[in-house]
Amino acid sequence: xxxxxxxxxxxxxxxxxxxxxxxxxxxxxxxxxxxxxxxxxxxxxxxxxxxxxxxxxxxxxxxxxxxxxxxxxxxxxxxxxxxxxxxxxxxxxxxxxxxxxxxxxxxxxxxxxxxxxxxxxxxxxxxxxxxxxxxxxxxxxxxxxxxxxxxxxxxxxxxxxxxxxxxxxxxxxxxxxxxxxxxxxxxxxxxxxxxxxxxxxxxxxxxxxxxxxxxxxxxxxxxxxxxxxxxxxx
Amino acid sequence: xxxxxxxxxxxxxxxxxxxxxxxxxxxxxxxxxxxxxxxxxxxxxxxxxxxxxxxxxxxxxxxxxxxxxxxxxxxxxxxxxxxxxxxxxxxxxxxxxxxxxxxxxxxxxxxxxxxxxxxxxxxxxxxxxxxxxxxxxxxxxxxxxxxxxxxxxxxxxxxxxxxxxxxxxxxxxxxxxxxxxxxxxxxxxxxxxxxxxxxxxxxxxxxxxxxxxxxxxxxxxxxxxxxxxxxxxx
DNA sequence: CCAAAAGTGTTATGGATACACCCATGA
DNA sequence: TCATGGGTGTATCCATAACACTTTTGG
Numbered sequence: 001x002x003x004x005x006x007x008x009x010x011x012x013x014x015x016x017x018x019x020x021x022x023x024x025x026x027x028x029x030x031x032x033x034x035x036x037x038x039x040x041x042x043x044x045x046x047x048x049x050x051x052x053x054x055x056x057x058x059x060x061x062x063x064x065x066x067x068x069x070x071x072x073x074x075x076x077x078x079x080x081x082x083x084x085x086x087x088x089x090x091x092x093x094x095x096x097x098x099x100x101x102x103x104x105x106x107x108x109x110x111x112x113x114x115x116x117x118x119x120x121x122x123x124x125x126x127x128x129x130x131x132x133x134x135x136x137x138x139x140x141x142x143x144x145x146x147x148x149x150x151x152x153x154x155x156x157x158x159x160x161x162x163x164x165x166x167x168x169x170x171x172x173x174x175x176x177x178x179x180x181x182x183x184x185x186x187x188x189x190x191x192x193x194x195x196x197x198x199x200x201x202x203x204x205x206x207x208x209x210x211x212x213x214x215x216x217x218x219x220x221x222x223x224x225x226x227x228x229x230x231x232x233x234x
Numbered sequence: 235x236x237x238x239x240x241x242x243x244x245x246x247x248x249x250x251x252x253x254x255x256x257x258x259x260x261x262x263x264x265x266x267x268x269x270x271x272x273x274x275x276x277x278x279x280x281x282x283x284x285x286x287x288x289x290x291x292x293x294x295x296x297x298x299x300x301x302x303x304x305x306x307x308x309x310x311x312x313x314x315x316x317x318x319x320x321x322x323x324x325x326x327x328x329x330x331x332x333x334x335x336x337x338x339x340x341x342x343x344x345x346x347x348x349x350x351x352x353x354x355x356x357x358x359x360x361x362x363x364x365x366x367x368x369x370x371x372x373x374x375x376x377x378x379x380x381x382x383x384x385x386x387x388x389x390x391x392x393x394x395x396x397x398x399x400x401x402x403x404x405x406x407x408x409x410x411x412x413x414x415x416x417x418x419x420x421x422x423x424x425x426x427x428x429x430x431x432x433x434x435x436x437x438x439x440x441x442x443x444x445x446x447x448x449x450x451x452x453x454x455x456x457x458x459x460x461x462x463x464x465x466x467x468x
Numbered sequence: 469c470c471a472a473a474a475g476t477g478t479t480a481t482g483g484a485t486a487c488a489c490c491c492a493t494g495a
Numbered sequence: 496t497c498a499t500g501g502g503t504g505t506a507t508c509c510a511t512a513a514c515a516c517t518t519t520t521g522g
Protein backbone atom coordinates (compact mmCIF):
# COMPACT_ATOMS: atom_id res chain seq x y z
CA UNK A 1 0.00 0.00 0.00
CA UNK A 2 1.78 3.01 1.30
CA UNK A 3 5.04 1.15 1.35
CA UNK A 4 5.98 2.49 -1.99
CA UNK A 5 5.70 6.03 -0.68
CA UNK A 6 7.66 5.39 2.47
CA UNK A 7 10.79 4.64 0.53
CA UNK A 8 11.01 8.27 -0.55
CA UNK A 9 12.43 11.43 0.91
CA UNK A 10 10.35 14.19 2.39
CA UNK A 11 11.13 17.87 2.03
CA UNK A 12 10.43 21.16 3.71
CA UNK A 13 7.99 23.15 1.62
CA UNK A 14 7.92 26.91 1.77
CA UNK A 15 5.66 29.51 0.21
CA UNK A 16 7.05 32.91 -0.78
CA UNK A 17 4.81 35.83 -1.71
CA UNK A 18 5.82 38.51 -4.17
CA UNK A 19 3.50 41.37 -3.31
CA UNK A 20 3.59 44.25 -5.74
CA UNK A 21 2.16 47.49 -4.52
CA UNK A 22 1.06 50.42 -6.59
CA UNK A 23 0.61 54.07 -5.72
CA UNK A 24 1.44 57.48 -7.12
CA UNK A 25 5.15 56.72 -6.94
CA UNK A 26 4.89 53.62 -9.08
CA UNK A 27 5.39 49.95 -8.40
CA UNK A 28 6.87 48.68 -5.17
CA UNK A 29 7.65 45.35 -3.61
CA UNK A 30 6.77 44.26 -0.10
CA UNK A 31 9.83 42.91 1.67
CA UNK A 32 10.49 41.83 5.23
CA UNK A 33 13.51 41.63 7.44
CA UNK A 34 14.17 38.05 8.35
CA UNK A 35 14.08 37.51 12.06
CA UNK A 36 15.65 34.08 12.16
CA UNK A 37 18.73 32.34 10.85
CA UNK A 38 20.03 31.85 8.26
CA UNK A 39 20.10 35.35 6.88
CA UNK A 40 18.69 37.00 9.97
CA UNK A 41 18.42 40.72 9.32
CA UNK A 42 18.52 40.36 5.54
CA UNK A 43 15.70 41.36 3.22
CA UNK A 44 13.44 38.61 2.07
CA UNK A 45 10.09 38.01 0.47
CA UNK A 46 7.14 37.37 2.71
CA UNK A 47 7.43 33.65 3.25
CA UNK A 48 6.86 30.72 5.51
CA UNK A 49 6.42 26.98 5.66
CA UNK A 50 3.57 24.87 4.40
CA UNK A 51 1.64 23.16 7.17
CA UNK A 52 -0.09 19.84 7.28
CA UNK A 53 -3.72 20.03 6.25
CA UNK A 54 -3.71 23.26 4.25
CA UNK A 55 -3.38 23.58 0.51
CA UNK A 56 -0.86 25.84 -1.20
CA UNK A 57 -3.18 28.79 -1.72
CA UNK A 58 -4.28 28.64 1.87
CA UNK A 59 -0.70 28.56 3.06
CA UNK A 60 0.09 31.64 1.01
CA UNK A 61 -2.87 33.51 2.46
CA UNK A 62 -2.07 32.46 5.98
CA UNK A 63 1.59 33.41 5.77
CA UNK A 64 0.83 36.73 4.14
CA UNK A 65 -1.72 37.48 6.79
CA UNK A 66 0.53 36.51 9.63
CA UNK A 67 3.43 38.67 8.50
CA UNK A 68 1.54 41.68 7.20
CA UNK A 69 -2.05 41.54 8.36
CA UNK A 70 -3.18 41.51 4.72
CA UNK A 71 -6.30 39.50 4.06
CA UNK A 72 -8.28 38.33 1.06
CA UNK A 73 -5.58 39.19 -1.41
CA UNK A 74 -5.87 37.55 -4.78
CA UNK A 75 -2.67 35.55 -4.99
CA UNK A 76 -1.65 33.67 -8.06
CA UNK A 77 0.85 30.87 -8.20
CA UNK A 78 4.01 31.79 -10.04
CA UNK A 79 6.47 28.90 -10.03
CA UNK A 80 8.25 26.46 -7.78
CA UNK A 81 11.92 26.69 -6.95
CA UNK A 82 13.84 23.63 -5.94
CA UNK A 83 17.58 24.02 -6.38
CA UNK A 84 19.13 21.79 -3.72
CA UNK A 85 21.25 24.61 -2.36
CA UNK A 86 18.85 27.51 -2.73
CA UNK A 87 18.41 27.74 1.04
CA UNK A 88 21.76 27.58 2.76
CA UNK A 89 20.48 25.92 5.90
CA UNK A 90 18.37 23.05 4.65
CA UNK A 91 16.82 21.64 1.55
CA UNK A 92 13.64 23.66 1.09
CA UNK A 93 11.48 23.70 -2.01
CA UNK A 94 9.58 26.93 -2.35
CA UNK A 95 6.36 27.71 -4.16
CA UNK A 96 6.20 31.35 -5.18
CA UNK A 97 2.97 33.35 -5.36
CA UNK A 98 2.44 36.89 -6.50
CA UNK A 99 -0.18 39.61 -6.21
CA UNK A 100 -0.71 43.22 -7.08
CA UNK A 101 -2.39 45.49 -4.59
CA UNK A 102 -2.63 49.11 -3.68
CA UNK A 103 0.10 50.18 -1.30
CA UNK A 104 -2.63 51.71 0.82
CA UNK A 105 -3.73 48.23 1.77
CA UNK A 106 -0.60 47.76 3.76
CA UNK A 107 0.58 50.68 5.81
CA UNK A 108 4.03 50.48 7.27
CA UNK A 109 3.71 51.16 10.97
CA UNK A 110 5.37 50.40 14.24
CA UNK A 111 3.87 47.02 14.79
CA UNK A 112 4.96 46.08 11.29
CA UNK A 113 8.36 47.61 11.32
CA UNK A 114 9.87 44.52 9.74
CA UNK A 115 7.79 44.72 6.54
CA UNK A 116 8.01 47.62 4.12
CA UNK A 117 7.56 48.74 0.55
CA UNK A 118 10.58 49.04 -1.68
CA UNK A 119 10.52 50.75 -5.09
CA UNK A 120 10.96 48.22 -7.86
CA UNK A 121 13.83 50.05 -9.45
CA UNK A 122 16.47 49.80 -6.84
CA UNK A 123 15.51 46.68 -4.98
CA UNK A 124 18.00 45.53 -2.38
CA UNK A 125 19.61 42.14 -2.58
CA UNK A 126 17.12 39.63 -1.30
CA UNK A 127 18.01 36.39 0.34
CA UNK A 128 18.38 33.09 -1.54
CA UNK A 129 16.82 33.12 -5.00
CA UNK A 130 14.20 35.73 -4.15
CA UNK A 131 15.44 38.30 -6.66
CA UNK A 132 15.06 35.68 -9.33
CA UNK A 133 11.48 35.08 -8.24
CA UNK A 134 10.73 38.79 -8.42
CA UNK A 135 12.16 39.06 -11.92
CA UNK A 136 9.95 36.25 -13.07
CA UNK A 137 6.92 37.76 -11.38
CA UNK A 138 7.41 41.06 -13.19
CA UNK A 139 7.42 39.32 -16.54
CA UNK A 140 4.31 37.41 -15.61
CA UNK A 141 2.59 40.54 -14.42
CA UNK A 142 3.27 42.20 -17.76
CA UNK A 143 1.90 39.31 -19.73
CA UNK A 144 -1.12 39.21 -17.52
CA UNK A 145 -1.70 42.92 -17.62
CA UNK A 146 -1.55 42.90 -21.39
CA UNK A 147 -4.41 40.50 -21.67
CA UNK A 148 -6.84 41.49 -18.98
CA UNK A 149 -7.60 44.54 -16.96
CA UNK A 150 -5.87 44.02 -13.70
CA UNK A 151 -6.94 46.64 -11.27
CA UNK A 152 -9.99 44.73 -10.15
CA UNK A 153 -7.84 43.80 -7.24
CA UNK A 154 -6.70 47.36 -6.98
CA UNK A 155 -7.58 50.59 -5.28
CA UNK A 156 -10.73 50.88 -3.15
CA UNK A 157 -12.79 49.60 -6.09
CA UNK A 158 -12.82 53.15 -7.43
CA UNK A 159 -10.14 54.80 -9.49
CA UNK A 160 -9.60 57.41 -12.12
CA UNK A 161 -8.40 56.77 -15.63
CA UNK A 162 -5.17 58.70 -15.08
CA UNK A 163 -4.50 56.43 -12.10
CA UNK A 164 -5.17 53.33 -14.11
CA UNK A 165 -2.96 54.58 -16.88
CA UNK A 166 -0.17 55.29 -14.42
CA UNK A 167 -0.46 51.70 -13.24
CA UNK A 168 0.03 50.36 -16.73
CA UNK A 169 2.86 52.74 -17.37
CA UNK A 170 4.69 51.58 -14.29
CA UNK A 171 4.15 47.94 -15.11
CA UNK A 172 5.57 48.40 -18.58
CA UNK A 173 8.00 51.15 -17.78
CA UNK A 174 6.85 53.10 -20.78
CA UNK A 175 4.67 56.06 -21.62
CA UNK A 176 1.22 55.43 -23.03
CA UNK A 177 -0.74 57.93 -25.07
CA UNK A 178 -3.60 59.27 -22.98
CA UNK A 179 -6.15 59.33 -25.74
CA UNK A 180 -5.35 55.88 -27.06
CA UNK A 181 -5.41 54.41 -23.59
CA UNK A 182 -8.80 55.87 -22.78
CA UNK A 183 -10.23 54.87 -26.10
CA UNK A 184 -9.17 51.29 -25.62
CA UNK A 185 -10.22 50.89 -22.01
CA UNK A 186 -13.55 52.61 -22.48
CA UNK A 187 -14.37 50.73 -25.65
CA UNK A 188 -14.36 47.53 -23.64
CA UNK A 189 -17.43 48.71 -21.79
CA UNK A 190 -16.41 47.20 -18.53
CA UNK A 191 -16.04 50.46 -16.64
CA UNK A 192 -18.78 52.52 -15.10
CA UNK A 193 -18.34 56.23 -14.82
CA UNK A 194 -19.31 57.55 -11.42
CA UNK A 195 -20.70 61.03 -10.85
CA UNK A 196 -18.01 62.02 -8.35
CA UNK A 197 -14.58 63.27 -9.08
CA UNK A 198 -11.33 62.51 -7.36
CA UNK A 199 -9.75 65.82 -6.47
CA UNK A 200 -6.51 64.54 -5.01
CA UNK A 201 -4.55 64.43 -8.24
CA UNK A 202 -5.36 67.80 -9.77
CA UNK A 203 -7.28 71.00 -9.34
CA UNK A 204 -9.77 70.10 -11.97
CA UNK A 205 -10.37 66.63 -10.62
CA UNK A 206 -10.78 63.39 -12.53
CA UNK A 207 -13.93 61.34 -12.76
CA UNK A 208 -13.99 58.15 -10.77
CA UNK A 209 -14.77 54.85 -12.39
CA UNK A 210 -15.47 51.39 -11.13
CA UNK A 211 -15.30 48.01 -12.76
CA UNK A 212 -18.52 46.37 -13.73
CA UNK A 213 -17.75 42.77 -12.85
CA UNK A 214 -20.87 41.33 -14.43
CA UNK A 215 -20.15 42.90 -17.79
CA UNK A 216 -16.57 41.80 -17.47
CA UNK A 217 -17.49 38.21 -16.75
CA UNK A 218 -20.02 38.21 -19.52
CA UNK A 219 -17.31 39.18 -21.97
CA UNK A 220 -14.89 36.64 -20.56
CA UNK A 221 -17.46 33.89 -20.89
CA UNK A 222 -18.09 34.87 -24.44
CA UNK A 223 -14.43 34.38 -25.14
CA UNK A 224 -13.56 38.00 -25.44
CA UNK A 225 -9.87 38.71 -25.28
CA UNK A 226 -8.52 41.85 -23.69
CA UNK A 227 -5.41 43.43 -25.03
CA UNK A 228 -4.56 46.60 -23.26
CA UNK A 229 -0.98 46.94 -24.16
CA UNK A 230 0.09 45.53 -27.44
CA UNK A 231 3.24 43.85 -26.30
CA UNK A 232 4.70 43.34 -29.70
CA UNK A 233 8.04 44.23 -28.28
CA UNK A 234 9.32 43.54 -24.87
CA UNK B 235 20.34 27.86 13.48
CA UNK B 236 18.34 25.14 11.83
CA UNK B 237 16.07 24.89 14.83
CA UNK B 238 13.51 27.09 13.22
CA UNK B 239 13.29 24.72 10.30
CA UNK B 240 13.01 21.59 12.39
CA UNK B 241 9.71 22.68 13.85
CA UNK B 242 8.06 22.26 10.46
CA UNK B 243 6.51 19.42 8.56
CA UNK B 244 8.13 17.70 5.63
CA UNK B 245 6.25 16.46 2.60
CA UNK B 246 6.61 13.99 -0.20
CA UNK B 247 7.32 15.81 -3.43
CA UNK B 248 6.36 14.33 -6.76
CA UNK B 249 6.95 15.41 -10.33
CA UNK B 250 4.38 14.66 -13.01
CA UNK B 251 5.10 15.06 -16.71
CA UNK B 252 2.49 15.99 -19.26
CA UNK B 253 4.01 14.84 -22.52
CA UNK B 254 2.13 15.92 -25.60
CA UNK B 255 2.92 14.08 -28.77
CA UNK B 256 2.18 15.16 -32.27
CA UNK B 257 1.85 13.20 -35.48
CA UNK B 258 -0.40 12.98 -38.49
CA UNK B 259 -3.35 12.07 -36.29
CA UNK B 260 -3.06 15.17 -34.16
CA UNK B 261 -2.15 15.72 -30.56
CA UNK B 262 -1.78 12.90 -28.07
CA UNK B 263 -0.88 12.49 -24.46
CA UNK B 264 1.59 10.02 -23.03
CA UNK B 265 0.02 8.07 -20.19
CA UNK B 266 1.18 5.12 -18.13
CA UNK B 267 -0.52 2.36 -16.25
CA UNK B 268 0.29 2.66 -12.59
CA UNK B 269 2.01 -0.43 -11.28
CA UNK B 270 1.67 0.31 -7.59
CA UNK B 271 -1.02 1.21 -5.14
CA UNK B 272 -3.04 3.31 -4.77
CA UNK B 273 -4.66 3.25 -8.15
CA UNK B 274 -2.70 0.32 -9.48
CA UNK B 275 -3.79 -0.37 -13.04
CA UNK B 276 -5.27 3.07 -13.56
CA UNK B 277 -4.03 5.58 -16.11
CA UNK B 278 -1.72 8.24 -14.87
CA UNK B 279 0.74 10.83 -16.04
CA UNK B 280 4.39 9.92 -16.12
CA UNK B 281 5.42 10.70 -12.58
CA UNK B 282 7.65 9.92 -9.67
CA UNK B 283 9.19 11.28 -6.52
CA UNK B 284 11.78 13.97 -6.07
CA UNK B 285 15.05 12.69 -4.69
CA UNK B 286 17.56 14.30 -2.41
CA UNK B 287 20.25 16.20 -4.26
CA UNK B 288 18.52 16.78 -7.59
CA UNK B 289 16.65 19.90 -8.60
CA UNK B 290 13.15 19.86 -10.01
CA UNK B 291 14.09 19.93 -13.67
CA UNK B 292 16.53 17.09 -13.14
CA UNK B 293 13.90 15.05 -11.35
CA UNK B 294 11.50 15.52 -14.25
CA UNK B 295 14.13 14.40 -16.75
CA UNK B 296 15.13 11.42 -14.67
CA UNK B 297 11.59 10.22 -14.11
CA UNK B 298 10.63 10.68 -17.73
CA UNK B 299 13.69 8.78 -18.80
CA UNK B 300 13.14 5.95 -16.37
CA UNK B 301 9.55 5.36 -17.40
CA UNK B 302 9.79 5.93 -21.12
CA UNK B 303 13.42 6.00 -22.15
CA UNK B 304 12.97 9.55 -23.44
CA UNK B 305 16.01 11.75 -23.06
CA UNK B 306 16.88 15.39 -23.53
CA UNK B 307 13.30 16.50 -23.77
CA UNK B 308 12.70 20.18 -23.23
CA UNK B 309 10.39 20.18 -20.22
CA UNK B 310 8.84 23.30 -18.87
CA UNK B 311 7.42 23.74 -15.41
CA UNK B 312 3.66 24.15 -15.41
CA UNK B 313 2.36 24.50 -11.85
CA UNK B 314 2.40 22.86 -8.46
CA UNK B 315 -0.53 21.00 -7.00
CA UNK B 316 -0.94 20.65 -3.28
CA UNK B 317 -4.49 19.84 -2.24
CA UNK B 318 -4.12 17.83 0.97
CA UNK B 319 -6.26 14.99 -0.35
CA UNK B 320 -5.13 14.98 -3.97
CA UNK B 321 -3.32 11.69 -3.47
CA UNK B 322 -5.51 9.26 -1.60
CA UNK B 323 -2.67 7.42 0.11
CA UNK B 324 -0.50 10.17 1.51
CA UNK B 325 0.04 13.89 1.41
CA UNK B 326 2.04 14.48 -1.75
CA UNK B 327 2.68 17.83 -3.37
CA UNK B 328 3.27 17.51 -7.07
CA UNK B 329 5.13 19.75 -9.47
CA UNK B 330 3.81 19.38 -13.00
CA UNK B 331 5.98 19.71 -16.10
CA UNK B 332 4.97 19.60 -19.72
CA UNK B 333 6.57 19.10 -23.10
CA UNK B 334 5.65 18.70 -26.72
CA UNK B 335 7.44 16.14 -28.83
CA UNK B 336 6.95 14.09 -31.91
CA UNK B 337 5.20 10.81 -31.21
CA UNK B 338 7.96 9.14 -33.16
CA UNK B 339 10.33 9.88 -30.31
CA UNK B 340 8.53 7.39 -28.16
CA UNK B 341 7.46 4.17 -29.79
CA UNK B 342 5.10 1.99 -27.91
CA UNK B 343 6.59 -1.48 -27.75
CA UNK B 344 6.66 -4.60 -25.68
CA UNK B 345 9.18 -3.40 -23.15
CA UNK B 346 7.12 -0.26 -22.71
CA UNK B 347 3.73 -1.80 -22.69
CA UNK B 348 2.70 0.29 -19.71
CA UNK B 349 3.20 3.65 -21.47
CA UNK B 350 1.21 4.70 -24.51
CA UNK B 351 -0.14 7.58 -26.52
CA UNK B 352 -3.74 8.59 -26.12
CA UNK B 353 -5.55 11.03 -28.43
CA UNK B 354 -6.28 14.28 -26.66
CA UNK B 355 -9.93 14.23 -27.51
CA UNK B 356 -11.13 11.25 -25.61
CA UNK B 357 -8.65 10.97 -22.80
CA UNK B 358 -9.45 8.38 -20.18
CA UNK B 359 -9.94 9.35 -16.58
CA UNK B 360 -6.55 9.81 -15.07
CA UNK B 361 -5.73 9.27 -11.46
CA UNK B 362 -5.85 12.03 -8.84
CA UNK B 363 -5.88 15.55 -10.29
CA UNK B 364 -4.01 14.58 -13.43
CA UNK B 365 -6.84 15.53 -15.80
CA UNK B 366 -6.80 18.96 -14.26
CA UNK B 367 -3.08 19.23 -14.91
CA UNK B 368 -3.57 18.26 -18.53
CA UNK B 369 -6.27 20.87 -19.01
CA UNK B 370 -3.99 23.53 -17.69
CA UNK B 371 -1.12 22.35 -19.83
CA UNK B 372 -3.23 22.62 -22.98
CA UNK B 373 -4.04 26.23 -22.21
CA UNK B 374 -0.42 26.96 -21.54
CA UNK B 375 0.64 25.27 -24.74
CA UNK B 376 -1.74 27.45 -26.71
CA UNK B 377 -0.48 30.62 -25.15
CA UNK B 378 3.06 29.53 -25.73
CA UNK B 379 2.46 28.46 -29.28
CA UNK B 380 0.90 31.79 -30.07
CA UNK B 381 4.00 33.64 -29.16
CA UNK B 382 6.86 31.54 -30.36
CA UNK B 383 7.45 28.85 -32.91
CA UNK B 384 7.29 25.66 -31.02
CA UNK B 385 8.44 22.86 -33.18
CA UNK B 386 12.09 23.33 -32.42
CA UNK B 387 11.59 20.47 -30.08
CA UNK B 388 9.63 18.70 -32.71
CA UNK B 389 10.09 16.29 -35.56
CA UNK B 390 13.57 15.09 -36.52
CA UNK B 391 14.67 18.71 -36.90
CA UNK B 392 13.13 18.67 -40.36
CA UNK B 393 9.52 19.19 -41.24
CA UNK B 394 7.28 20.46 -43.98
CA UNK B 395 5.08 23.51 -43.74
CA UNK B 396 1.90 21.48 -44.05
CA UNK B 397 3.08 19.44 -41.07
CA UNK B 398 3.80 22.52 -39.05
CA UNK B 399 0.44 23.95 -39.93
CA UNK B 400 -1.27 20.75 -38.89
CA UNK B 401 0.48 21.04 -35.55
CA UNK B 402 -0.87 24.50 -34.98
CA UNK B 403 -4.30 23.48 -36.11
CA UNK B 404 -4.41 20.64 -33.65
CA UNK B 405 -3.18 22.79 -30.81
CA UNK B 406 -5.86 25.35 -31.49
CA UNK B 407 -8.49 23.02 -32.79
CA UNK B 408 -9.19 25.32 -35.66
CA UNK B 409 -8.45 25.64 -39.35
CA UNK B 410 -5.78 28.06 -40.49
CA UNK B 411 -5.56 29.53 -43.95
CA UNK B 412 -2.65 27.93 -45.79
CA UNK B 413 -1.43 31.07 -47.48
CA UNK B 414 -1.62 33.24 -44.43
CA UNK B 415 0.15 30.67 -42.32
CA UNK B 416 3.03 30.35 -44.75
CA UNK B 417 3.29 34.05 -45.20
CA UNK B 418 3.59 34.59 -41.50
CA UNK B 419 6.00 31.81 -40.73
CA UNK B 420 8.25 32.51 -43.68
CA UNK B 421 8.31 36.23 -43.08
CA UNK B 422 9.99 35.57 -39.75
CA UNK B 423 13.05 34.30 -41.58
CA UNK B 424 13.82 31.65 -39.06
CA UNK B 425 13.26 28.71 -41.37
CA UNK B 426 15.65 27.35 -43.93
CA UNK B 427 14.27 25.65 -46.99
CA UNK B 428 16.02 22.41 -47.76
CA UNK B 429 16.44 21.02 -51.26
CA UNK B 430 14.76 17.70 -50.45
CA UNK B 431 11.08 17.00 -50.39
CA UNK B 432 9.10 14.87 -48.03
CA UNK B 433 7.08 12.45 -50.15
CA UNK B 434 5.16 10.74 -47.38
CA UNK B 435 2.24 13.15 -47.28
CA UNK B 436 1.40 13.52 -50.94
CA UNK B 437 2.34 12.54 -54.43
CA UNK B 438 3.80 15.86 -55.25
CA UNK B 439 5.84 16.05 -52.09
CA UNK B 440 6.42 19.02 -49.82
CA UNK B 441 9.69 20.81 -49.28
CA UNK B 442 11.41 20.18 -46.01
CA UNK B 443 12.45 23.02 -43.78
CA UNK B 444 14.56 23.32 -40.70
CA UNK B 445 14.77 25.93 -38.01
CA UNK B 446 17.71 28.25 -38.02
CA UNK B 447 18.39 28.55 -34.31
CA UNK B 448 20.97 31.32 -34.64
CA UNK B 449 18.60 33.59 -36.55
CA UNK B 450 15.90 32.73 -34.07
CA UNK B 451 18.03 33.64 -31.08
CA UNK B 452 19.20 36.79 -32.75
CA UNK B 453 15.63 37.92 -33.13
CA UNK B 454 14.77 36.92 -29.59
CA UNK B 455 17.68 38.92 -28.24
CA UNK B 456 16.57 41.91 -30.21
CA UNK B 457 13.25 41.72 -28.45
CA UNK B 458 11.32 40.44 -31.42
CA UNK B 459 7.94 39.05 -30.57
CA UNK B 460 6.47 36.13 -32.44
CA UNK B 461 2.78 35.92 -32.93
CA UNK B 462 1.81 32.96 -35.00
CA UNK B 463 -1.78 32.67 -34.12
CA UNK B 464 -3.56 35.81 -33.21
CA UNK B 465 -5.47 34.47 -30.29
CA UNK B 466 -7.97 37.25 -30.08
CA UNK B 467 -10.58 34.72 -29.20
CA UNK B 468 -10.22 31.68 -27.09
C1' DC C 469 -4.40 84.89 -14.40
C1' DC C 470 -1.56 81.17 -14.53
C1' DA C 471 0.06 76.55 -13.80
C1' DA C 472 -1.22 71.80 -13.91
C1' DA C 473 -3.69 68.00 -14.92
C1' DA C 474 -8.13 66.26 -17.37
C1' DG C 475 -10.38 65.52 -21.26
C1' DT C 476 -11.35 65.02 -26.32
C1' DG C 477 -10.99 63.23 -32.55
C1' DT C 478 -8.86 62.42 -36.68
C1' DT C 479 -5.64 60.56 -39.82
C1' DA C 480 -2.23 57.29 -41.58
C1' DT C 481 -0.26 52.92 -41.59
C1' DG C 482 0.42 48.07 -41.33
C1' DG C 483 -0.85 43.61 -40.08
C1' DA C 484 -4.67 40.31 -40.35
C1' DT C 485 -8.12 38.16 -42.96
C1' DA C 486 -10.47 36.39 -46.79
C1' DC C 487 -10.33 34.32 -50.96
C1' DA C 488 -9.31 30.82 -55.88
C1' DC C 489 -6.47 28.90 -58.94
C1' DC C 490 -2.39 26.30 -60.95
C1' DC C 491 1.25 22.64 -60.11
C1' DA C 492 3.34 18.15 -59.63
C1' DT C 493 2.89 13.47 -59.27
C1' DG C 494 1.59 8.51 -58.36
C1' DA C 495 -1.75 5.51 -59.33
C1' DT D 496 -6.19 11.36 -66.89
C1' DC D 497 -7.50 12.27 -62.62
C1' DA D 498 -7.46 12.74 -57.75
C1' DT D 499 -4.71 14.53 -54.08
C1' DG D 500 -2.29 17.55 -51.59
C1' DG D 501 1.40 21.50 -52.40
C1' DG D 502 2.17 25.88 -53.56
C1' DT D 503 1.27 30.97 -54.71
C1' DG D 504 -0.77 36.76 -54.63
C1' DT D 505 -3.98 40.45 -53.84
C1' DA D 506 -7.63 43.41 -51.97
C1' DT D 507 -10.16 44.82 -47.90
C1' DC D 508 -10.53 46.00 -43.37
C1' DC D 509 -9.70 47.15 -38.81
C1' DA D 510 -6.81 48.06 -34.95
C1' DT D 511 -2.83 50.68 -33.65
C1' DA D 512 -0.07 54.77 -33.40
C1' DA D 513 0.81 59.40 -33.83
C1' DC D 514 -0.47 63.80 -32.90
C1' DA D 515 -2.39 69.22 -30.28
C1' DC D 516 -5.59 71.87 -28.33
C1' DT D 517 -9.38 73.16 -24.95
C1' DT D 518 -11.28 72.86 -20.20
C1' DT D 519 -11.34 73.37 -15.33
C1' DT D 520 -9.98 75.21 -11.07
C1' DG D 521 -7.00 76.06 -6.90
C1' DG D 522 -3.68 79.06 -5.64
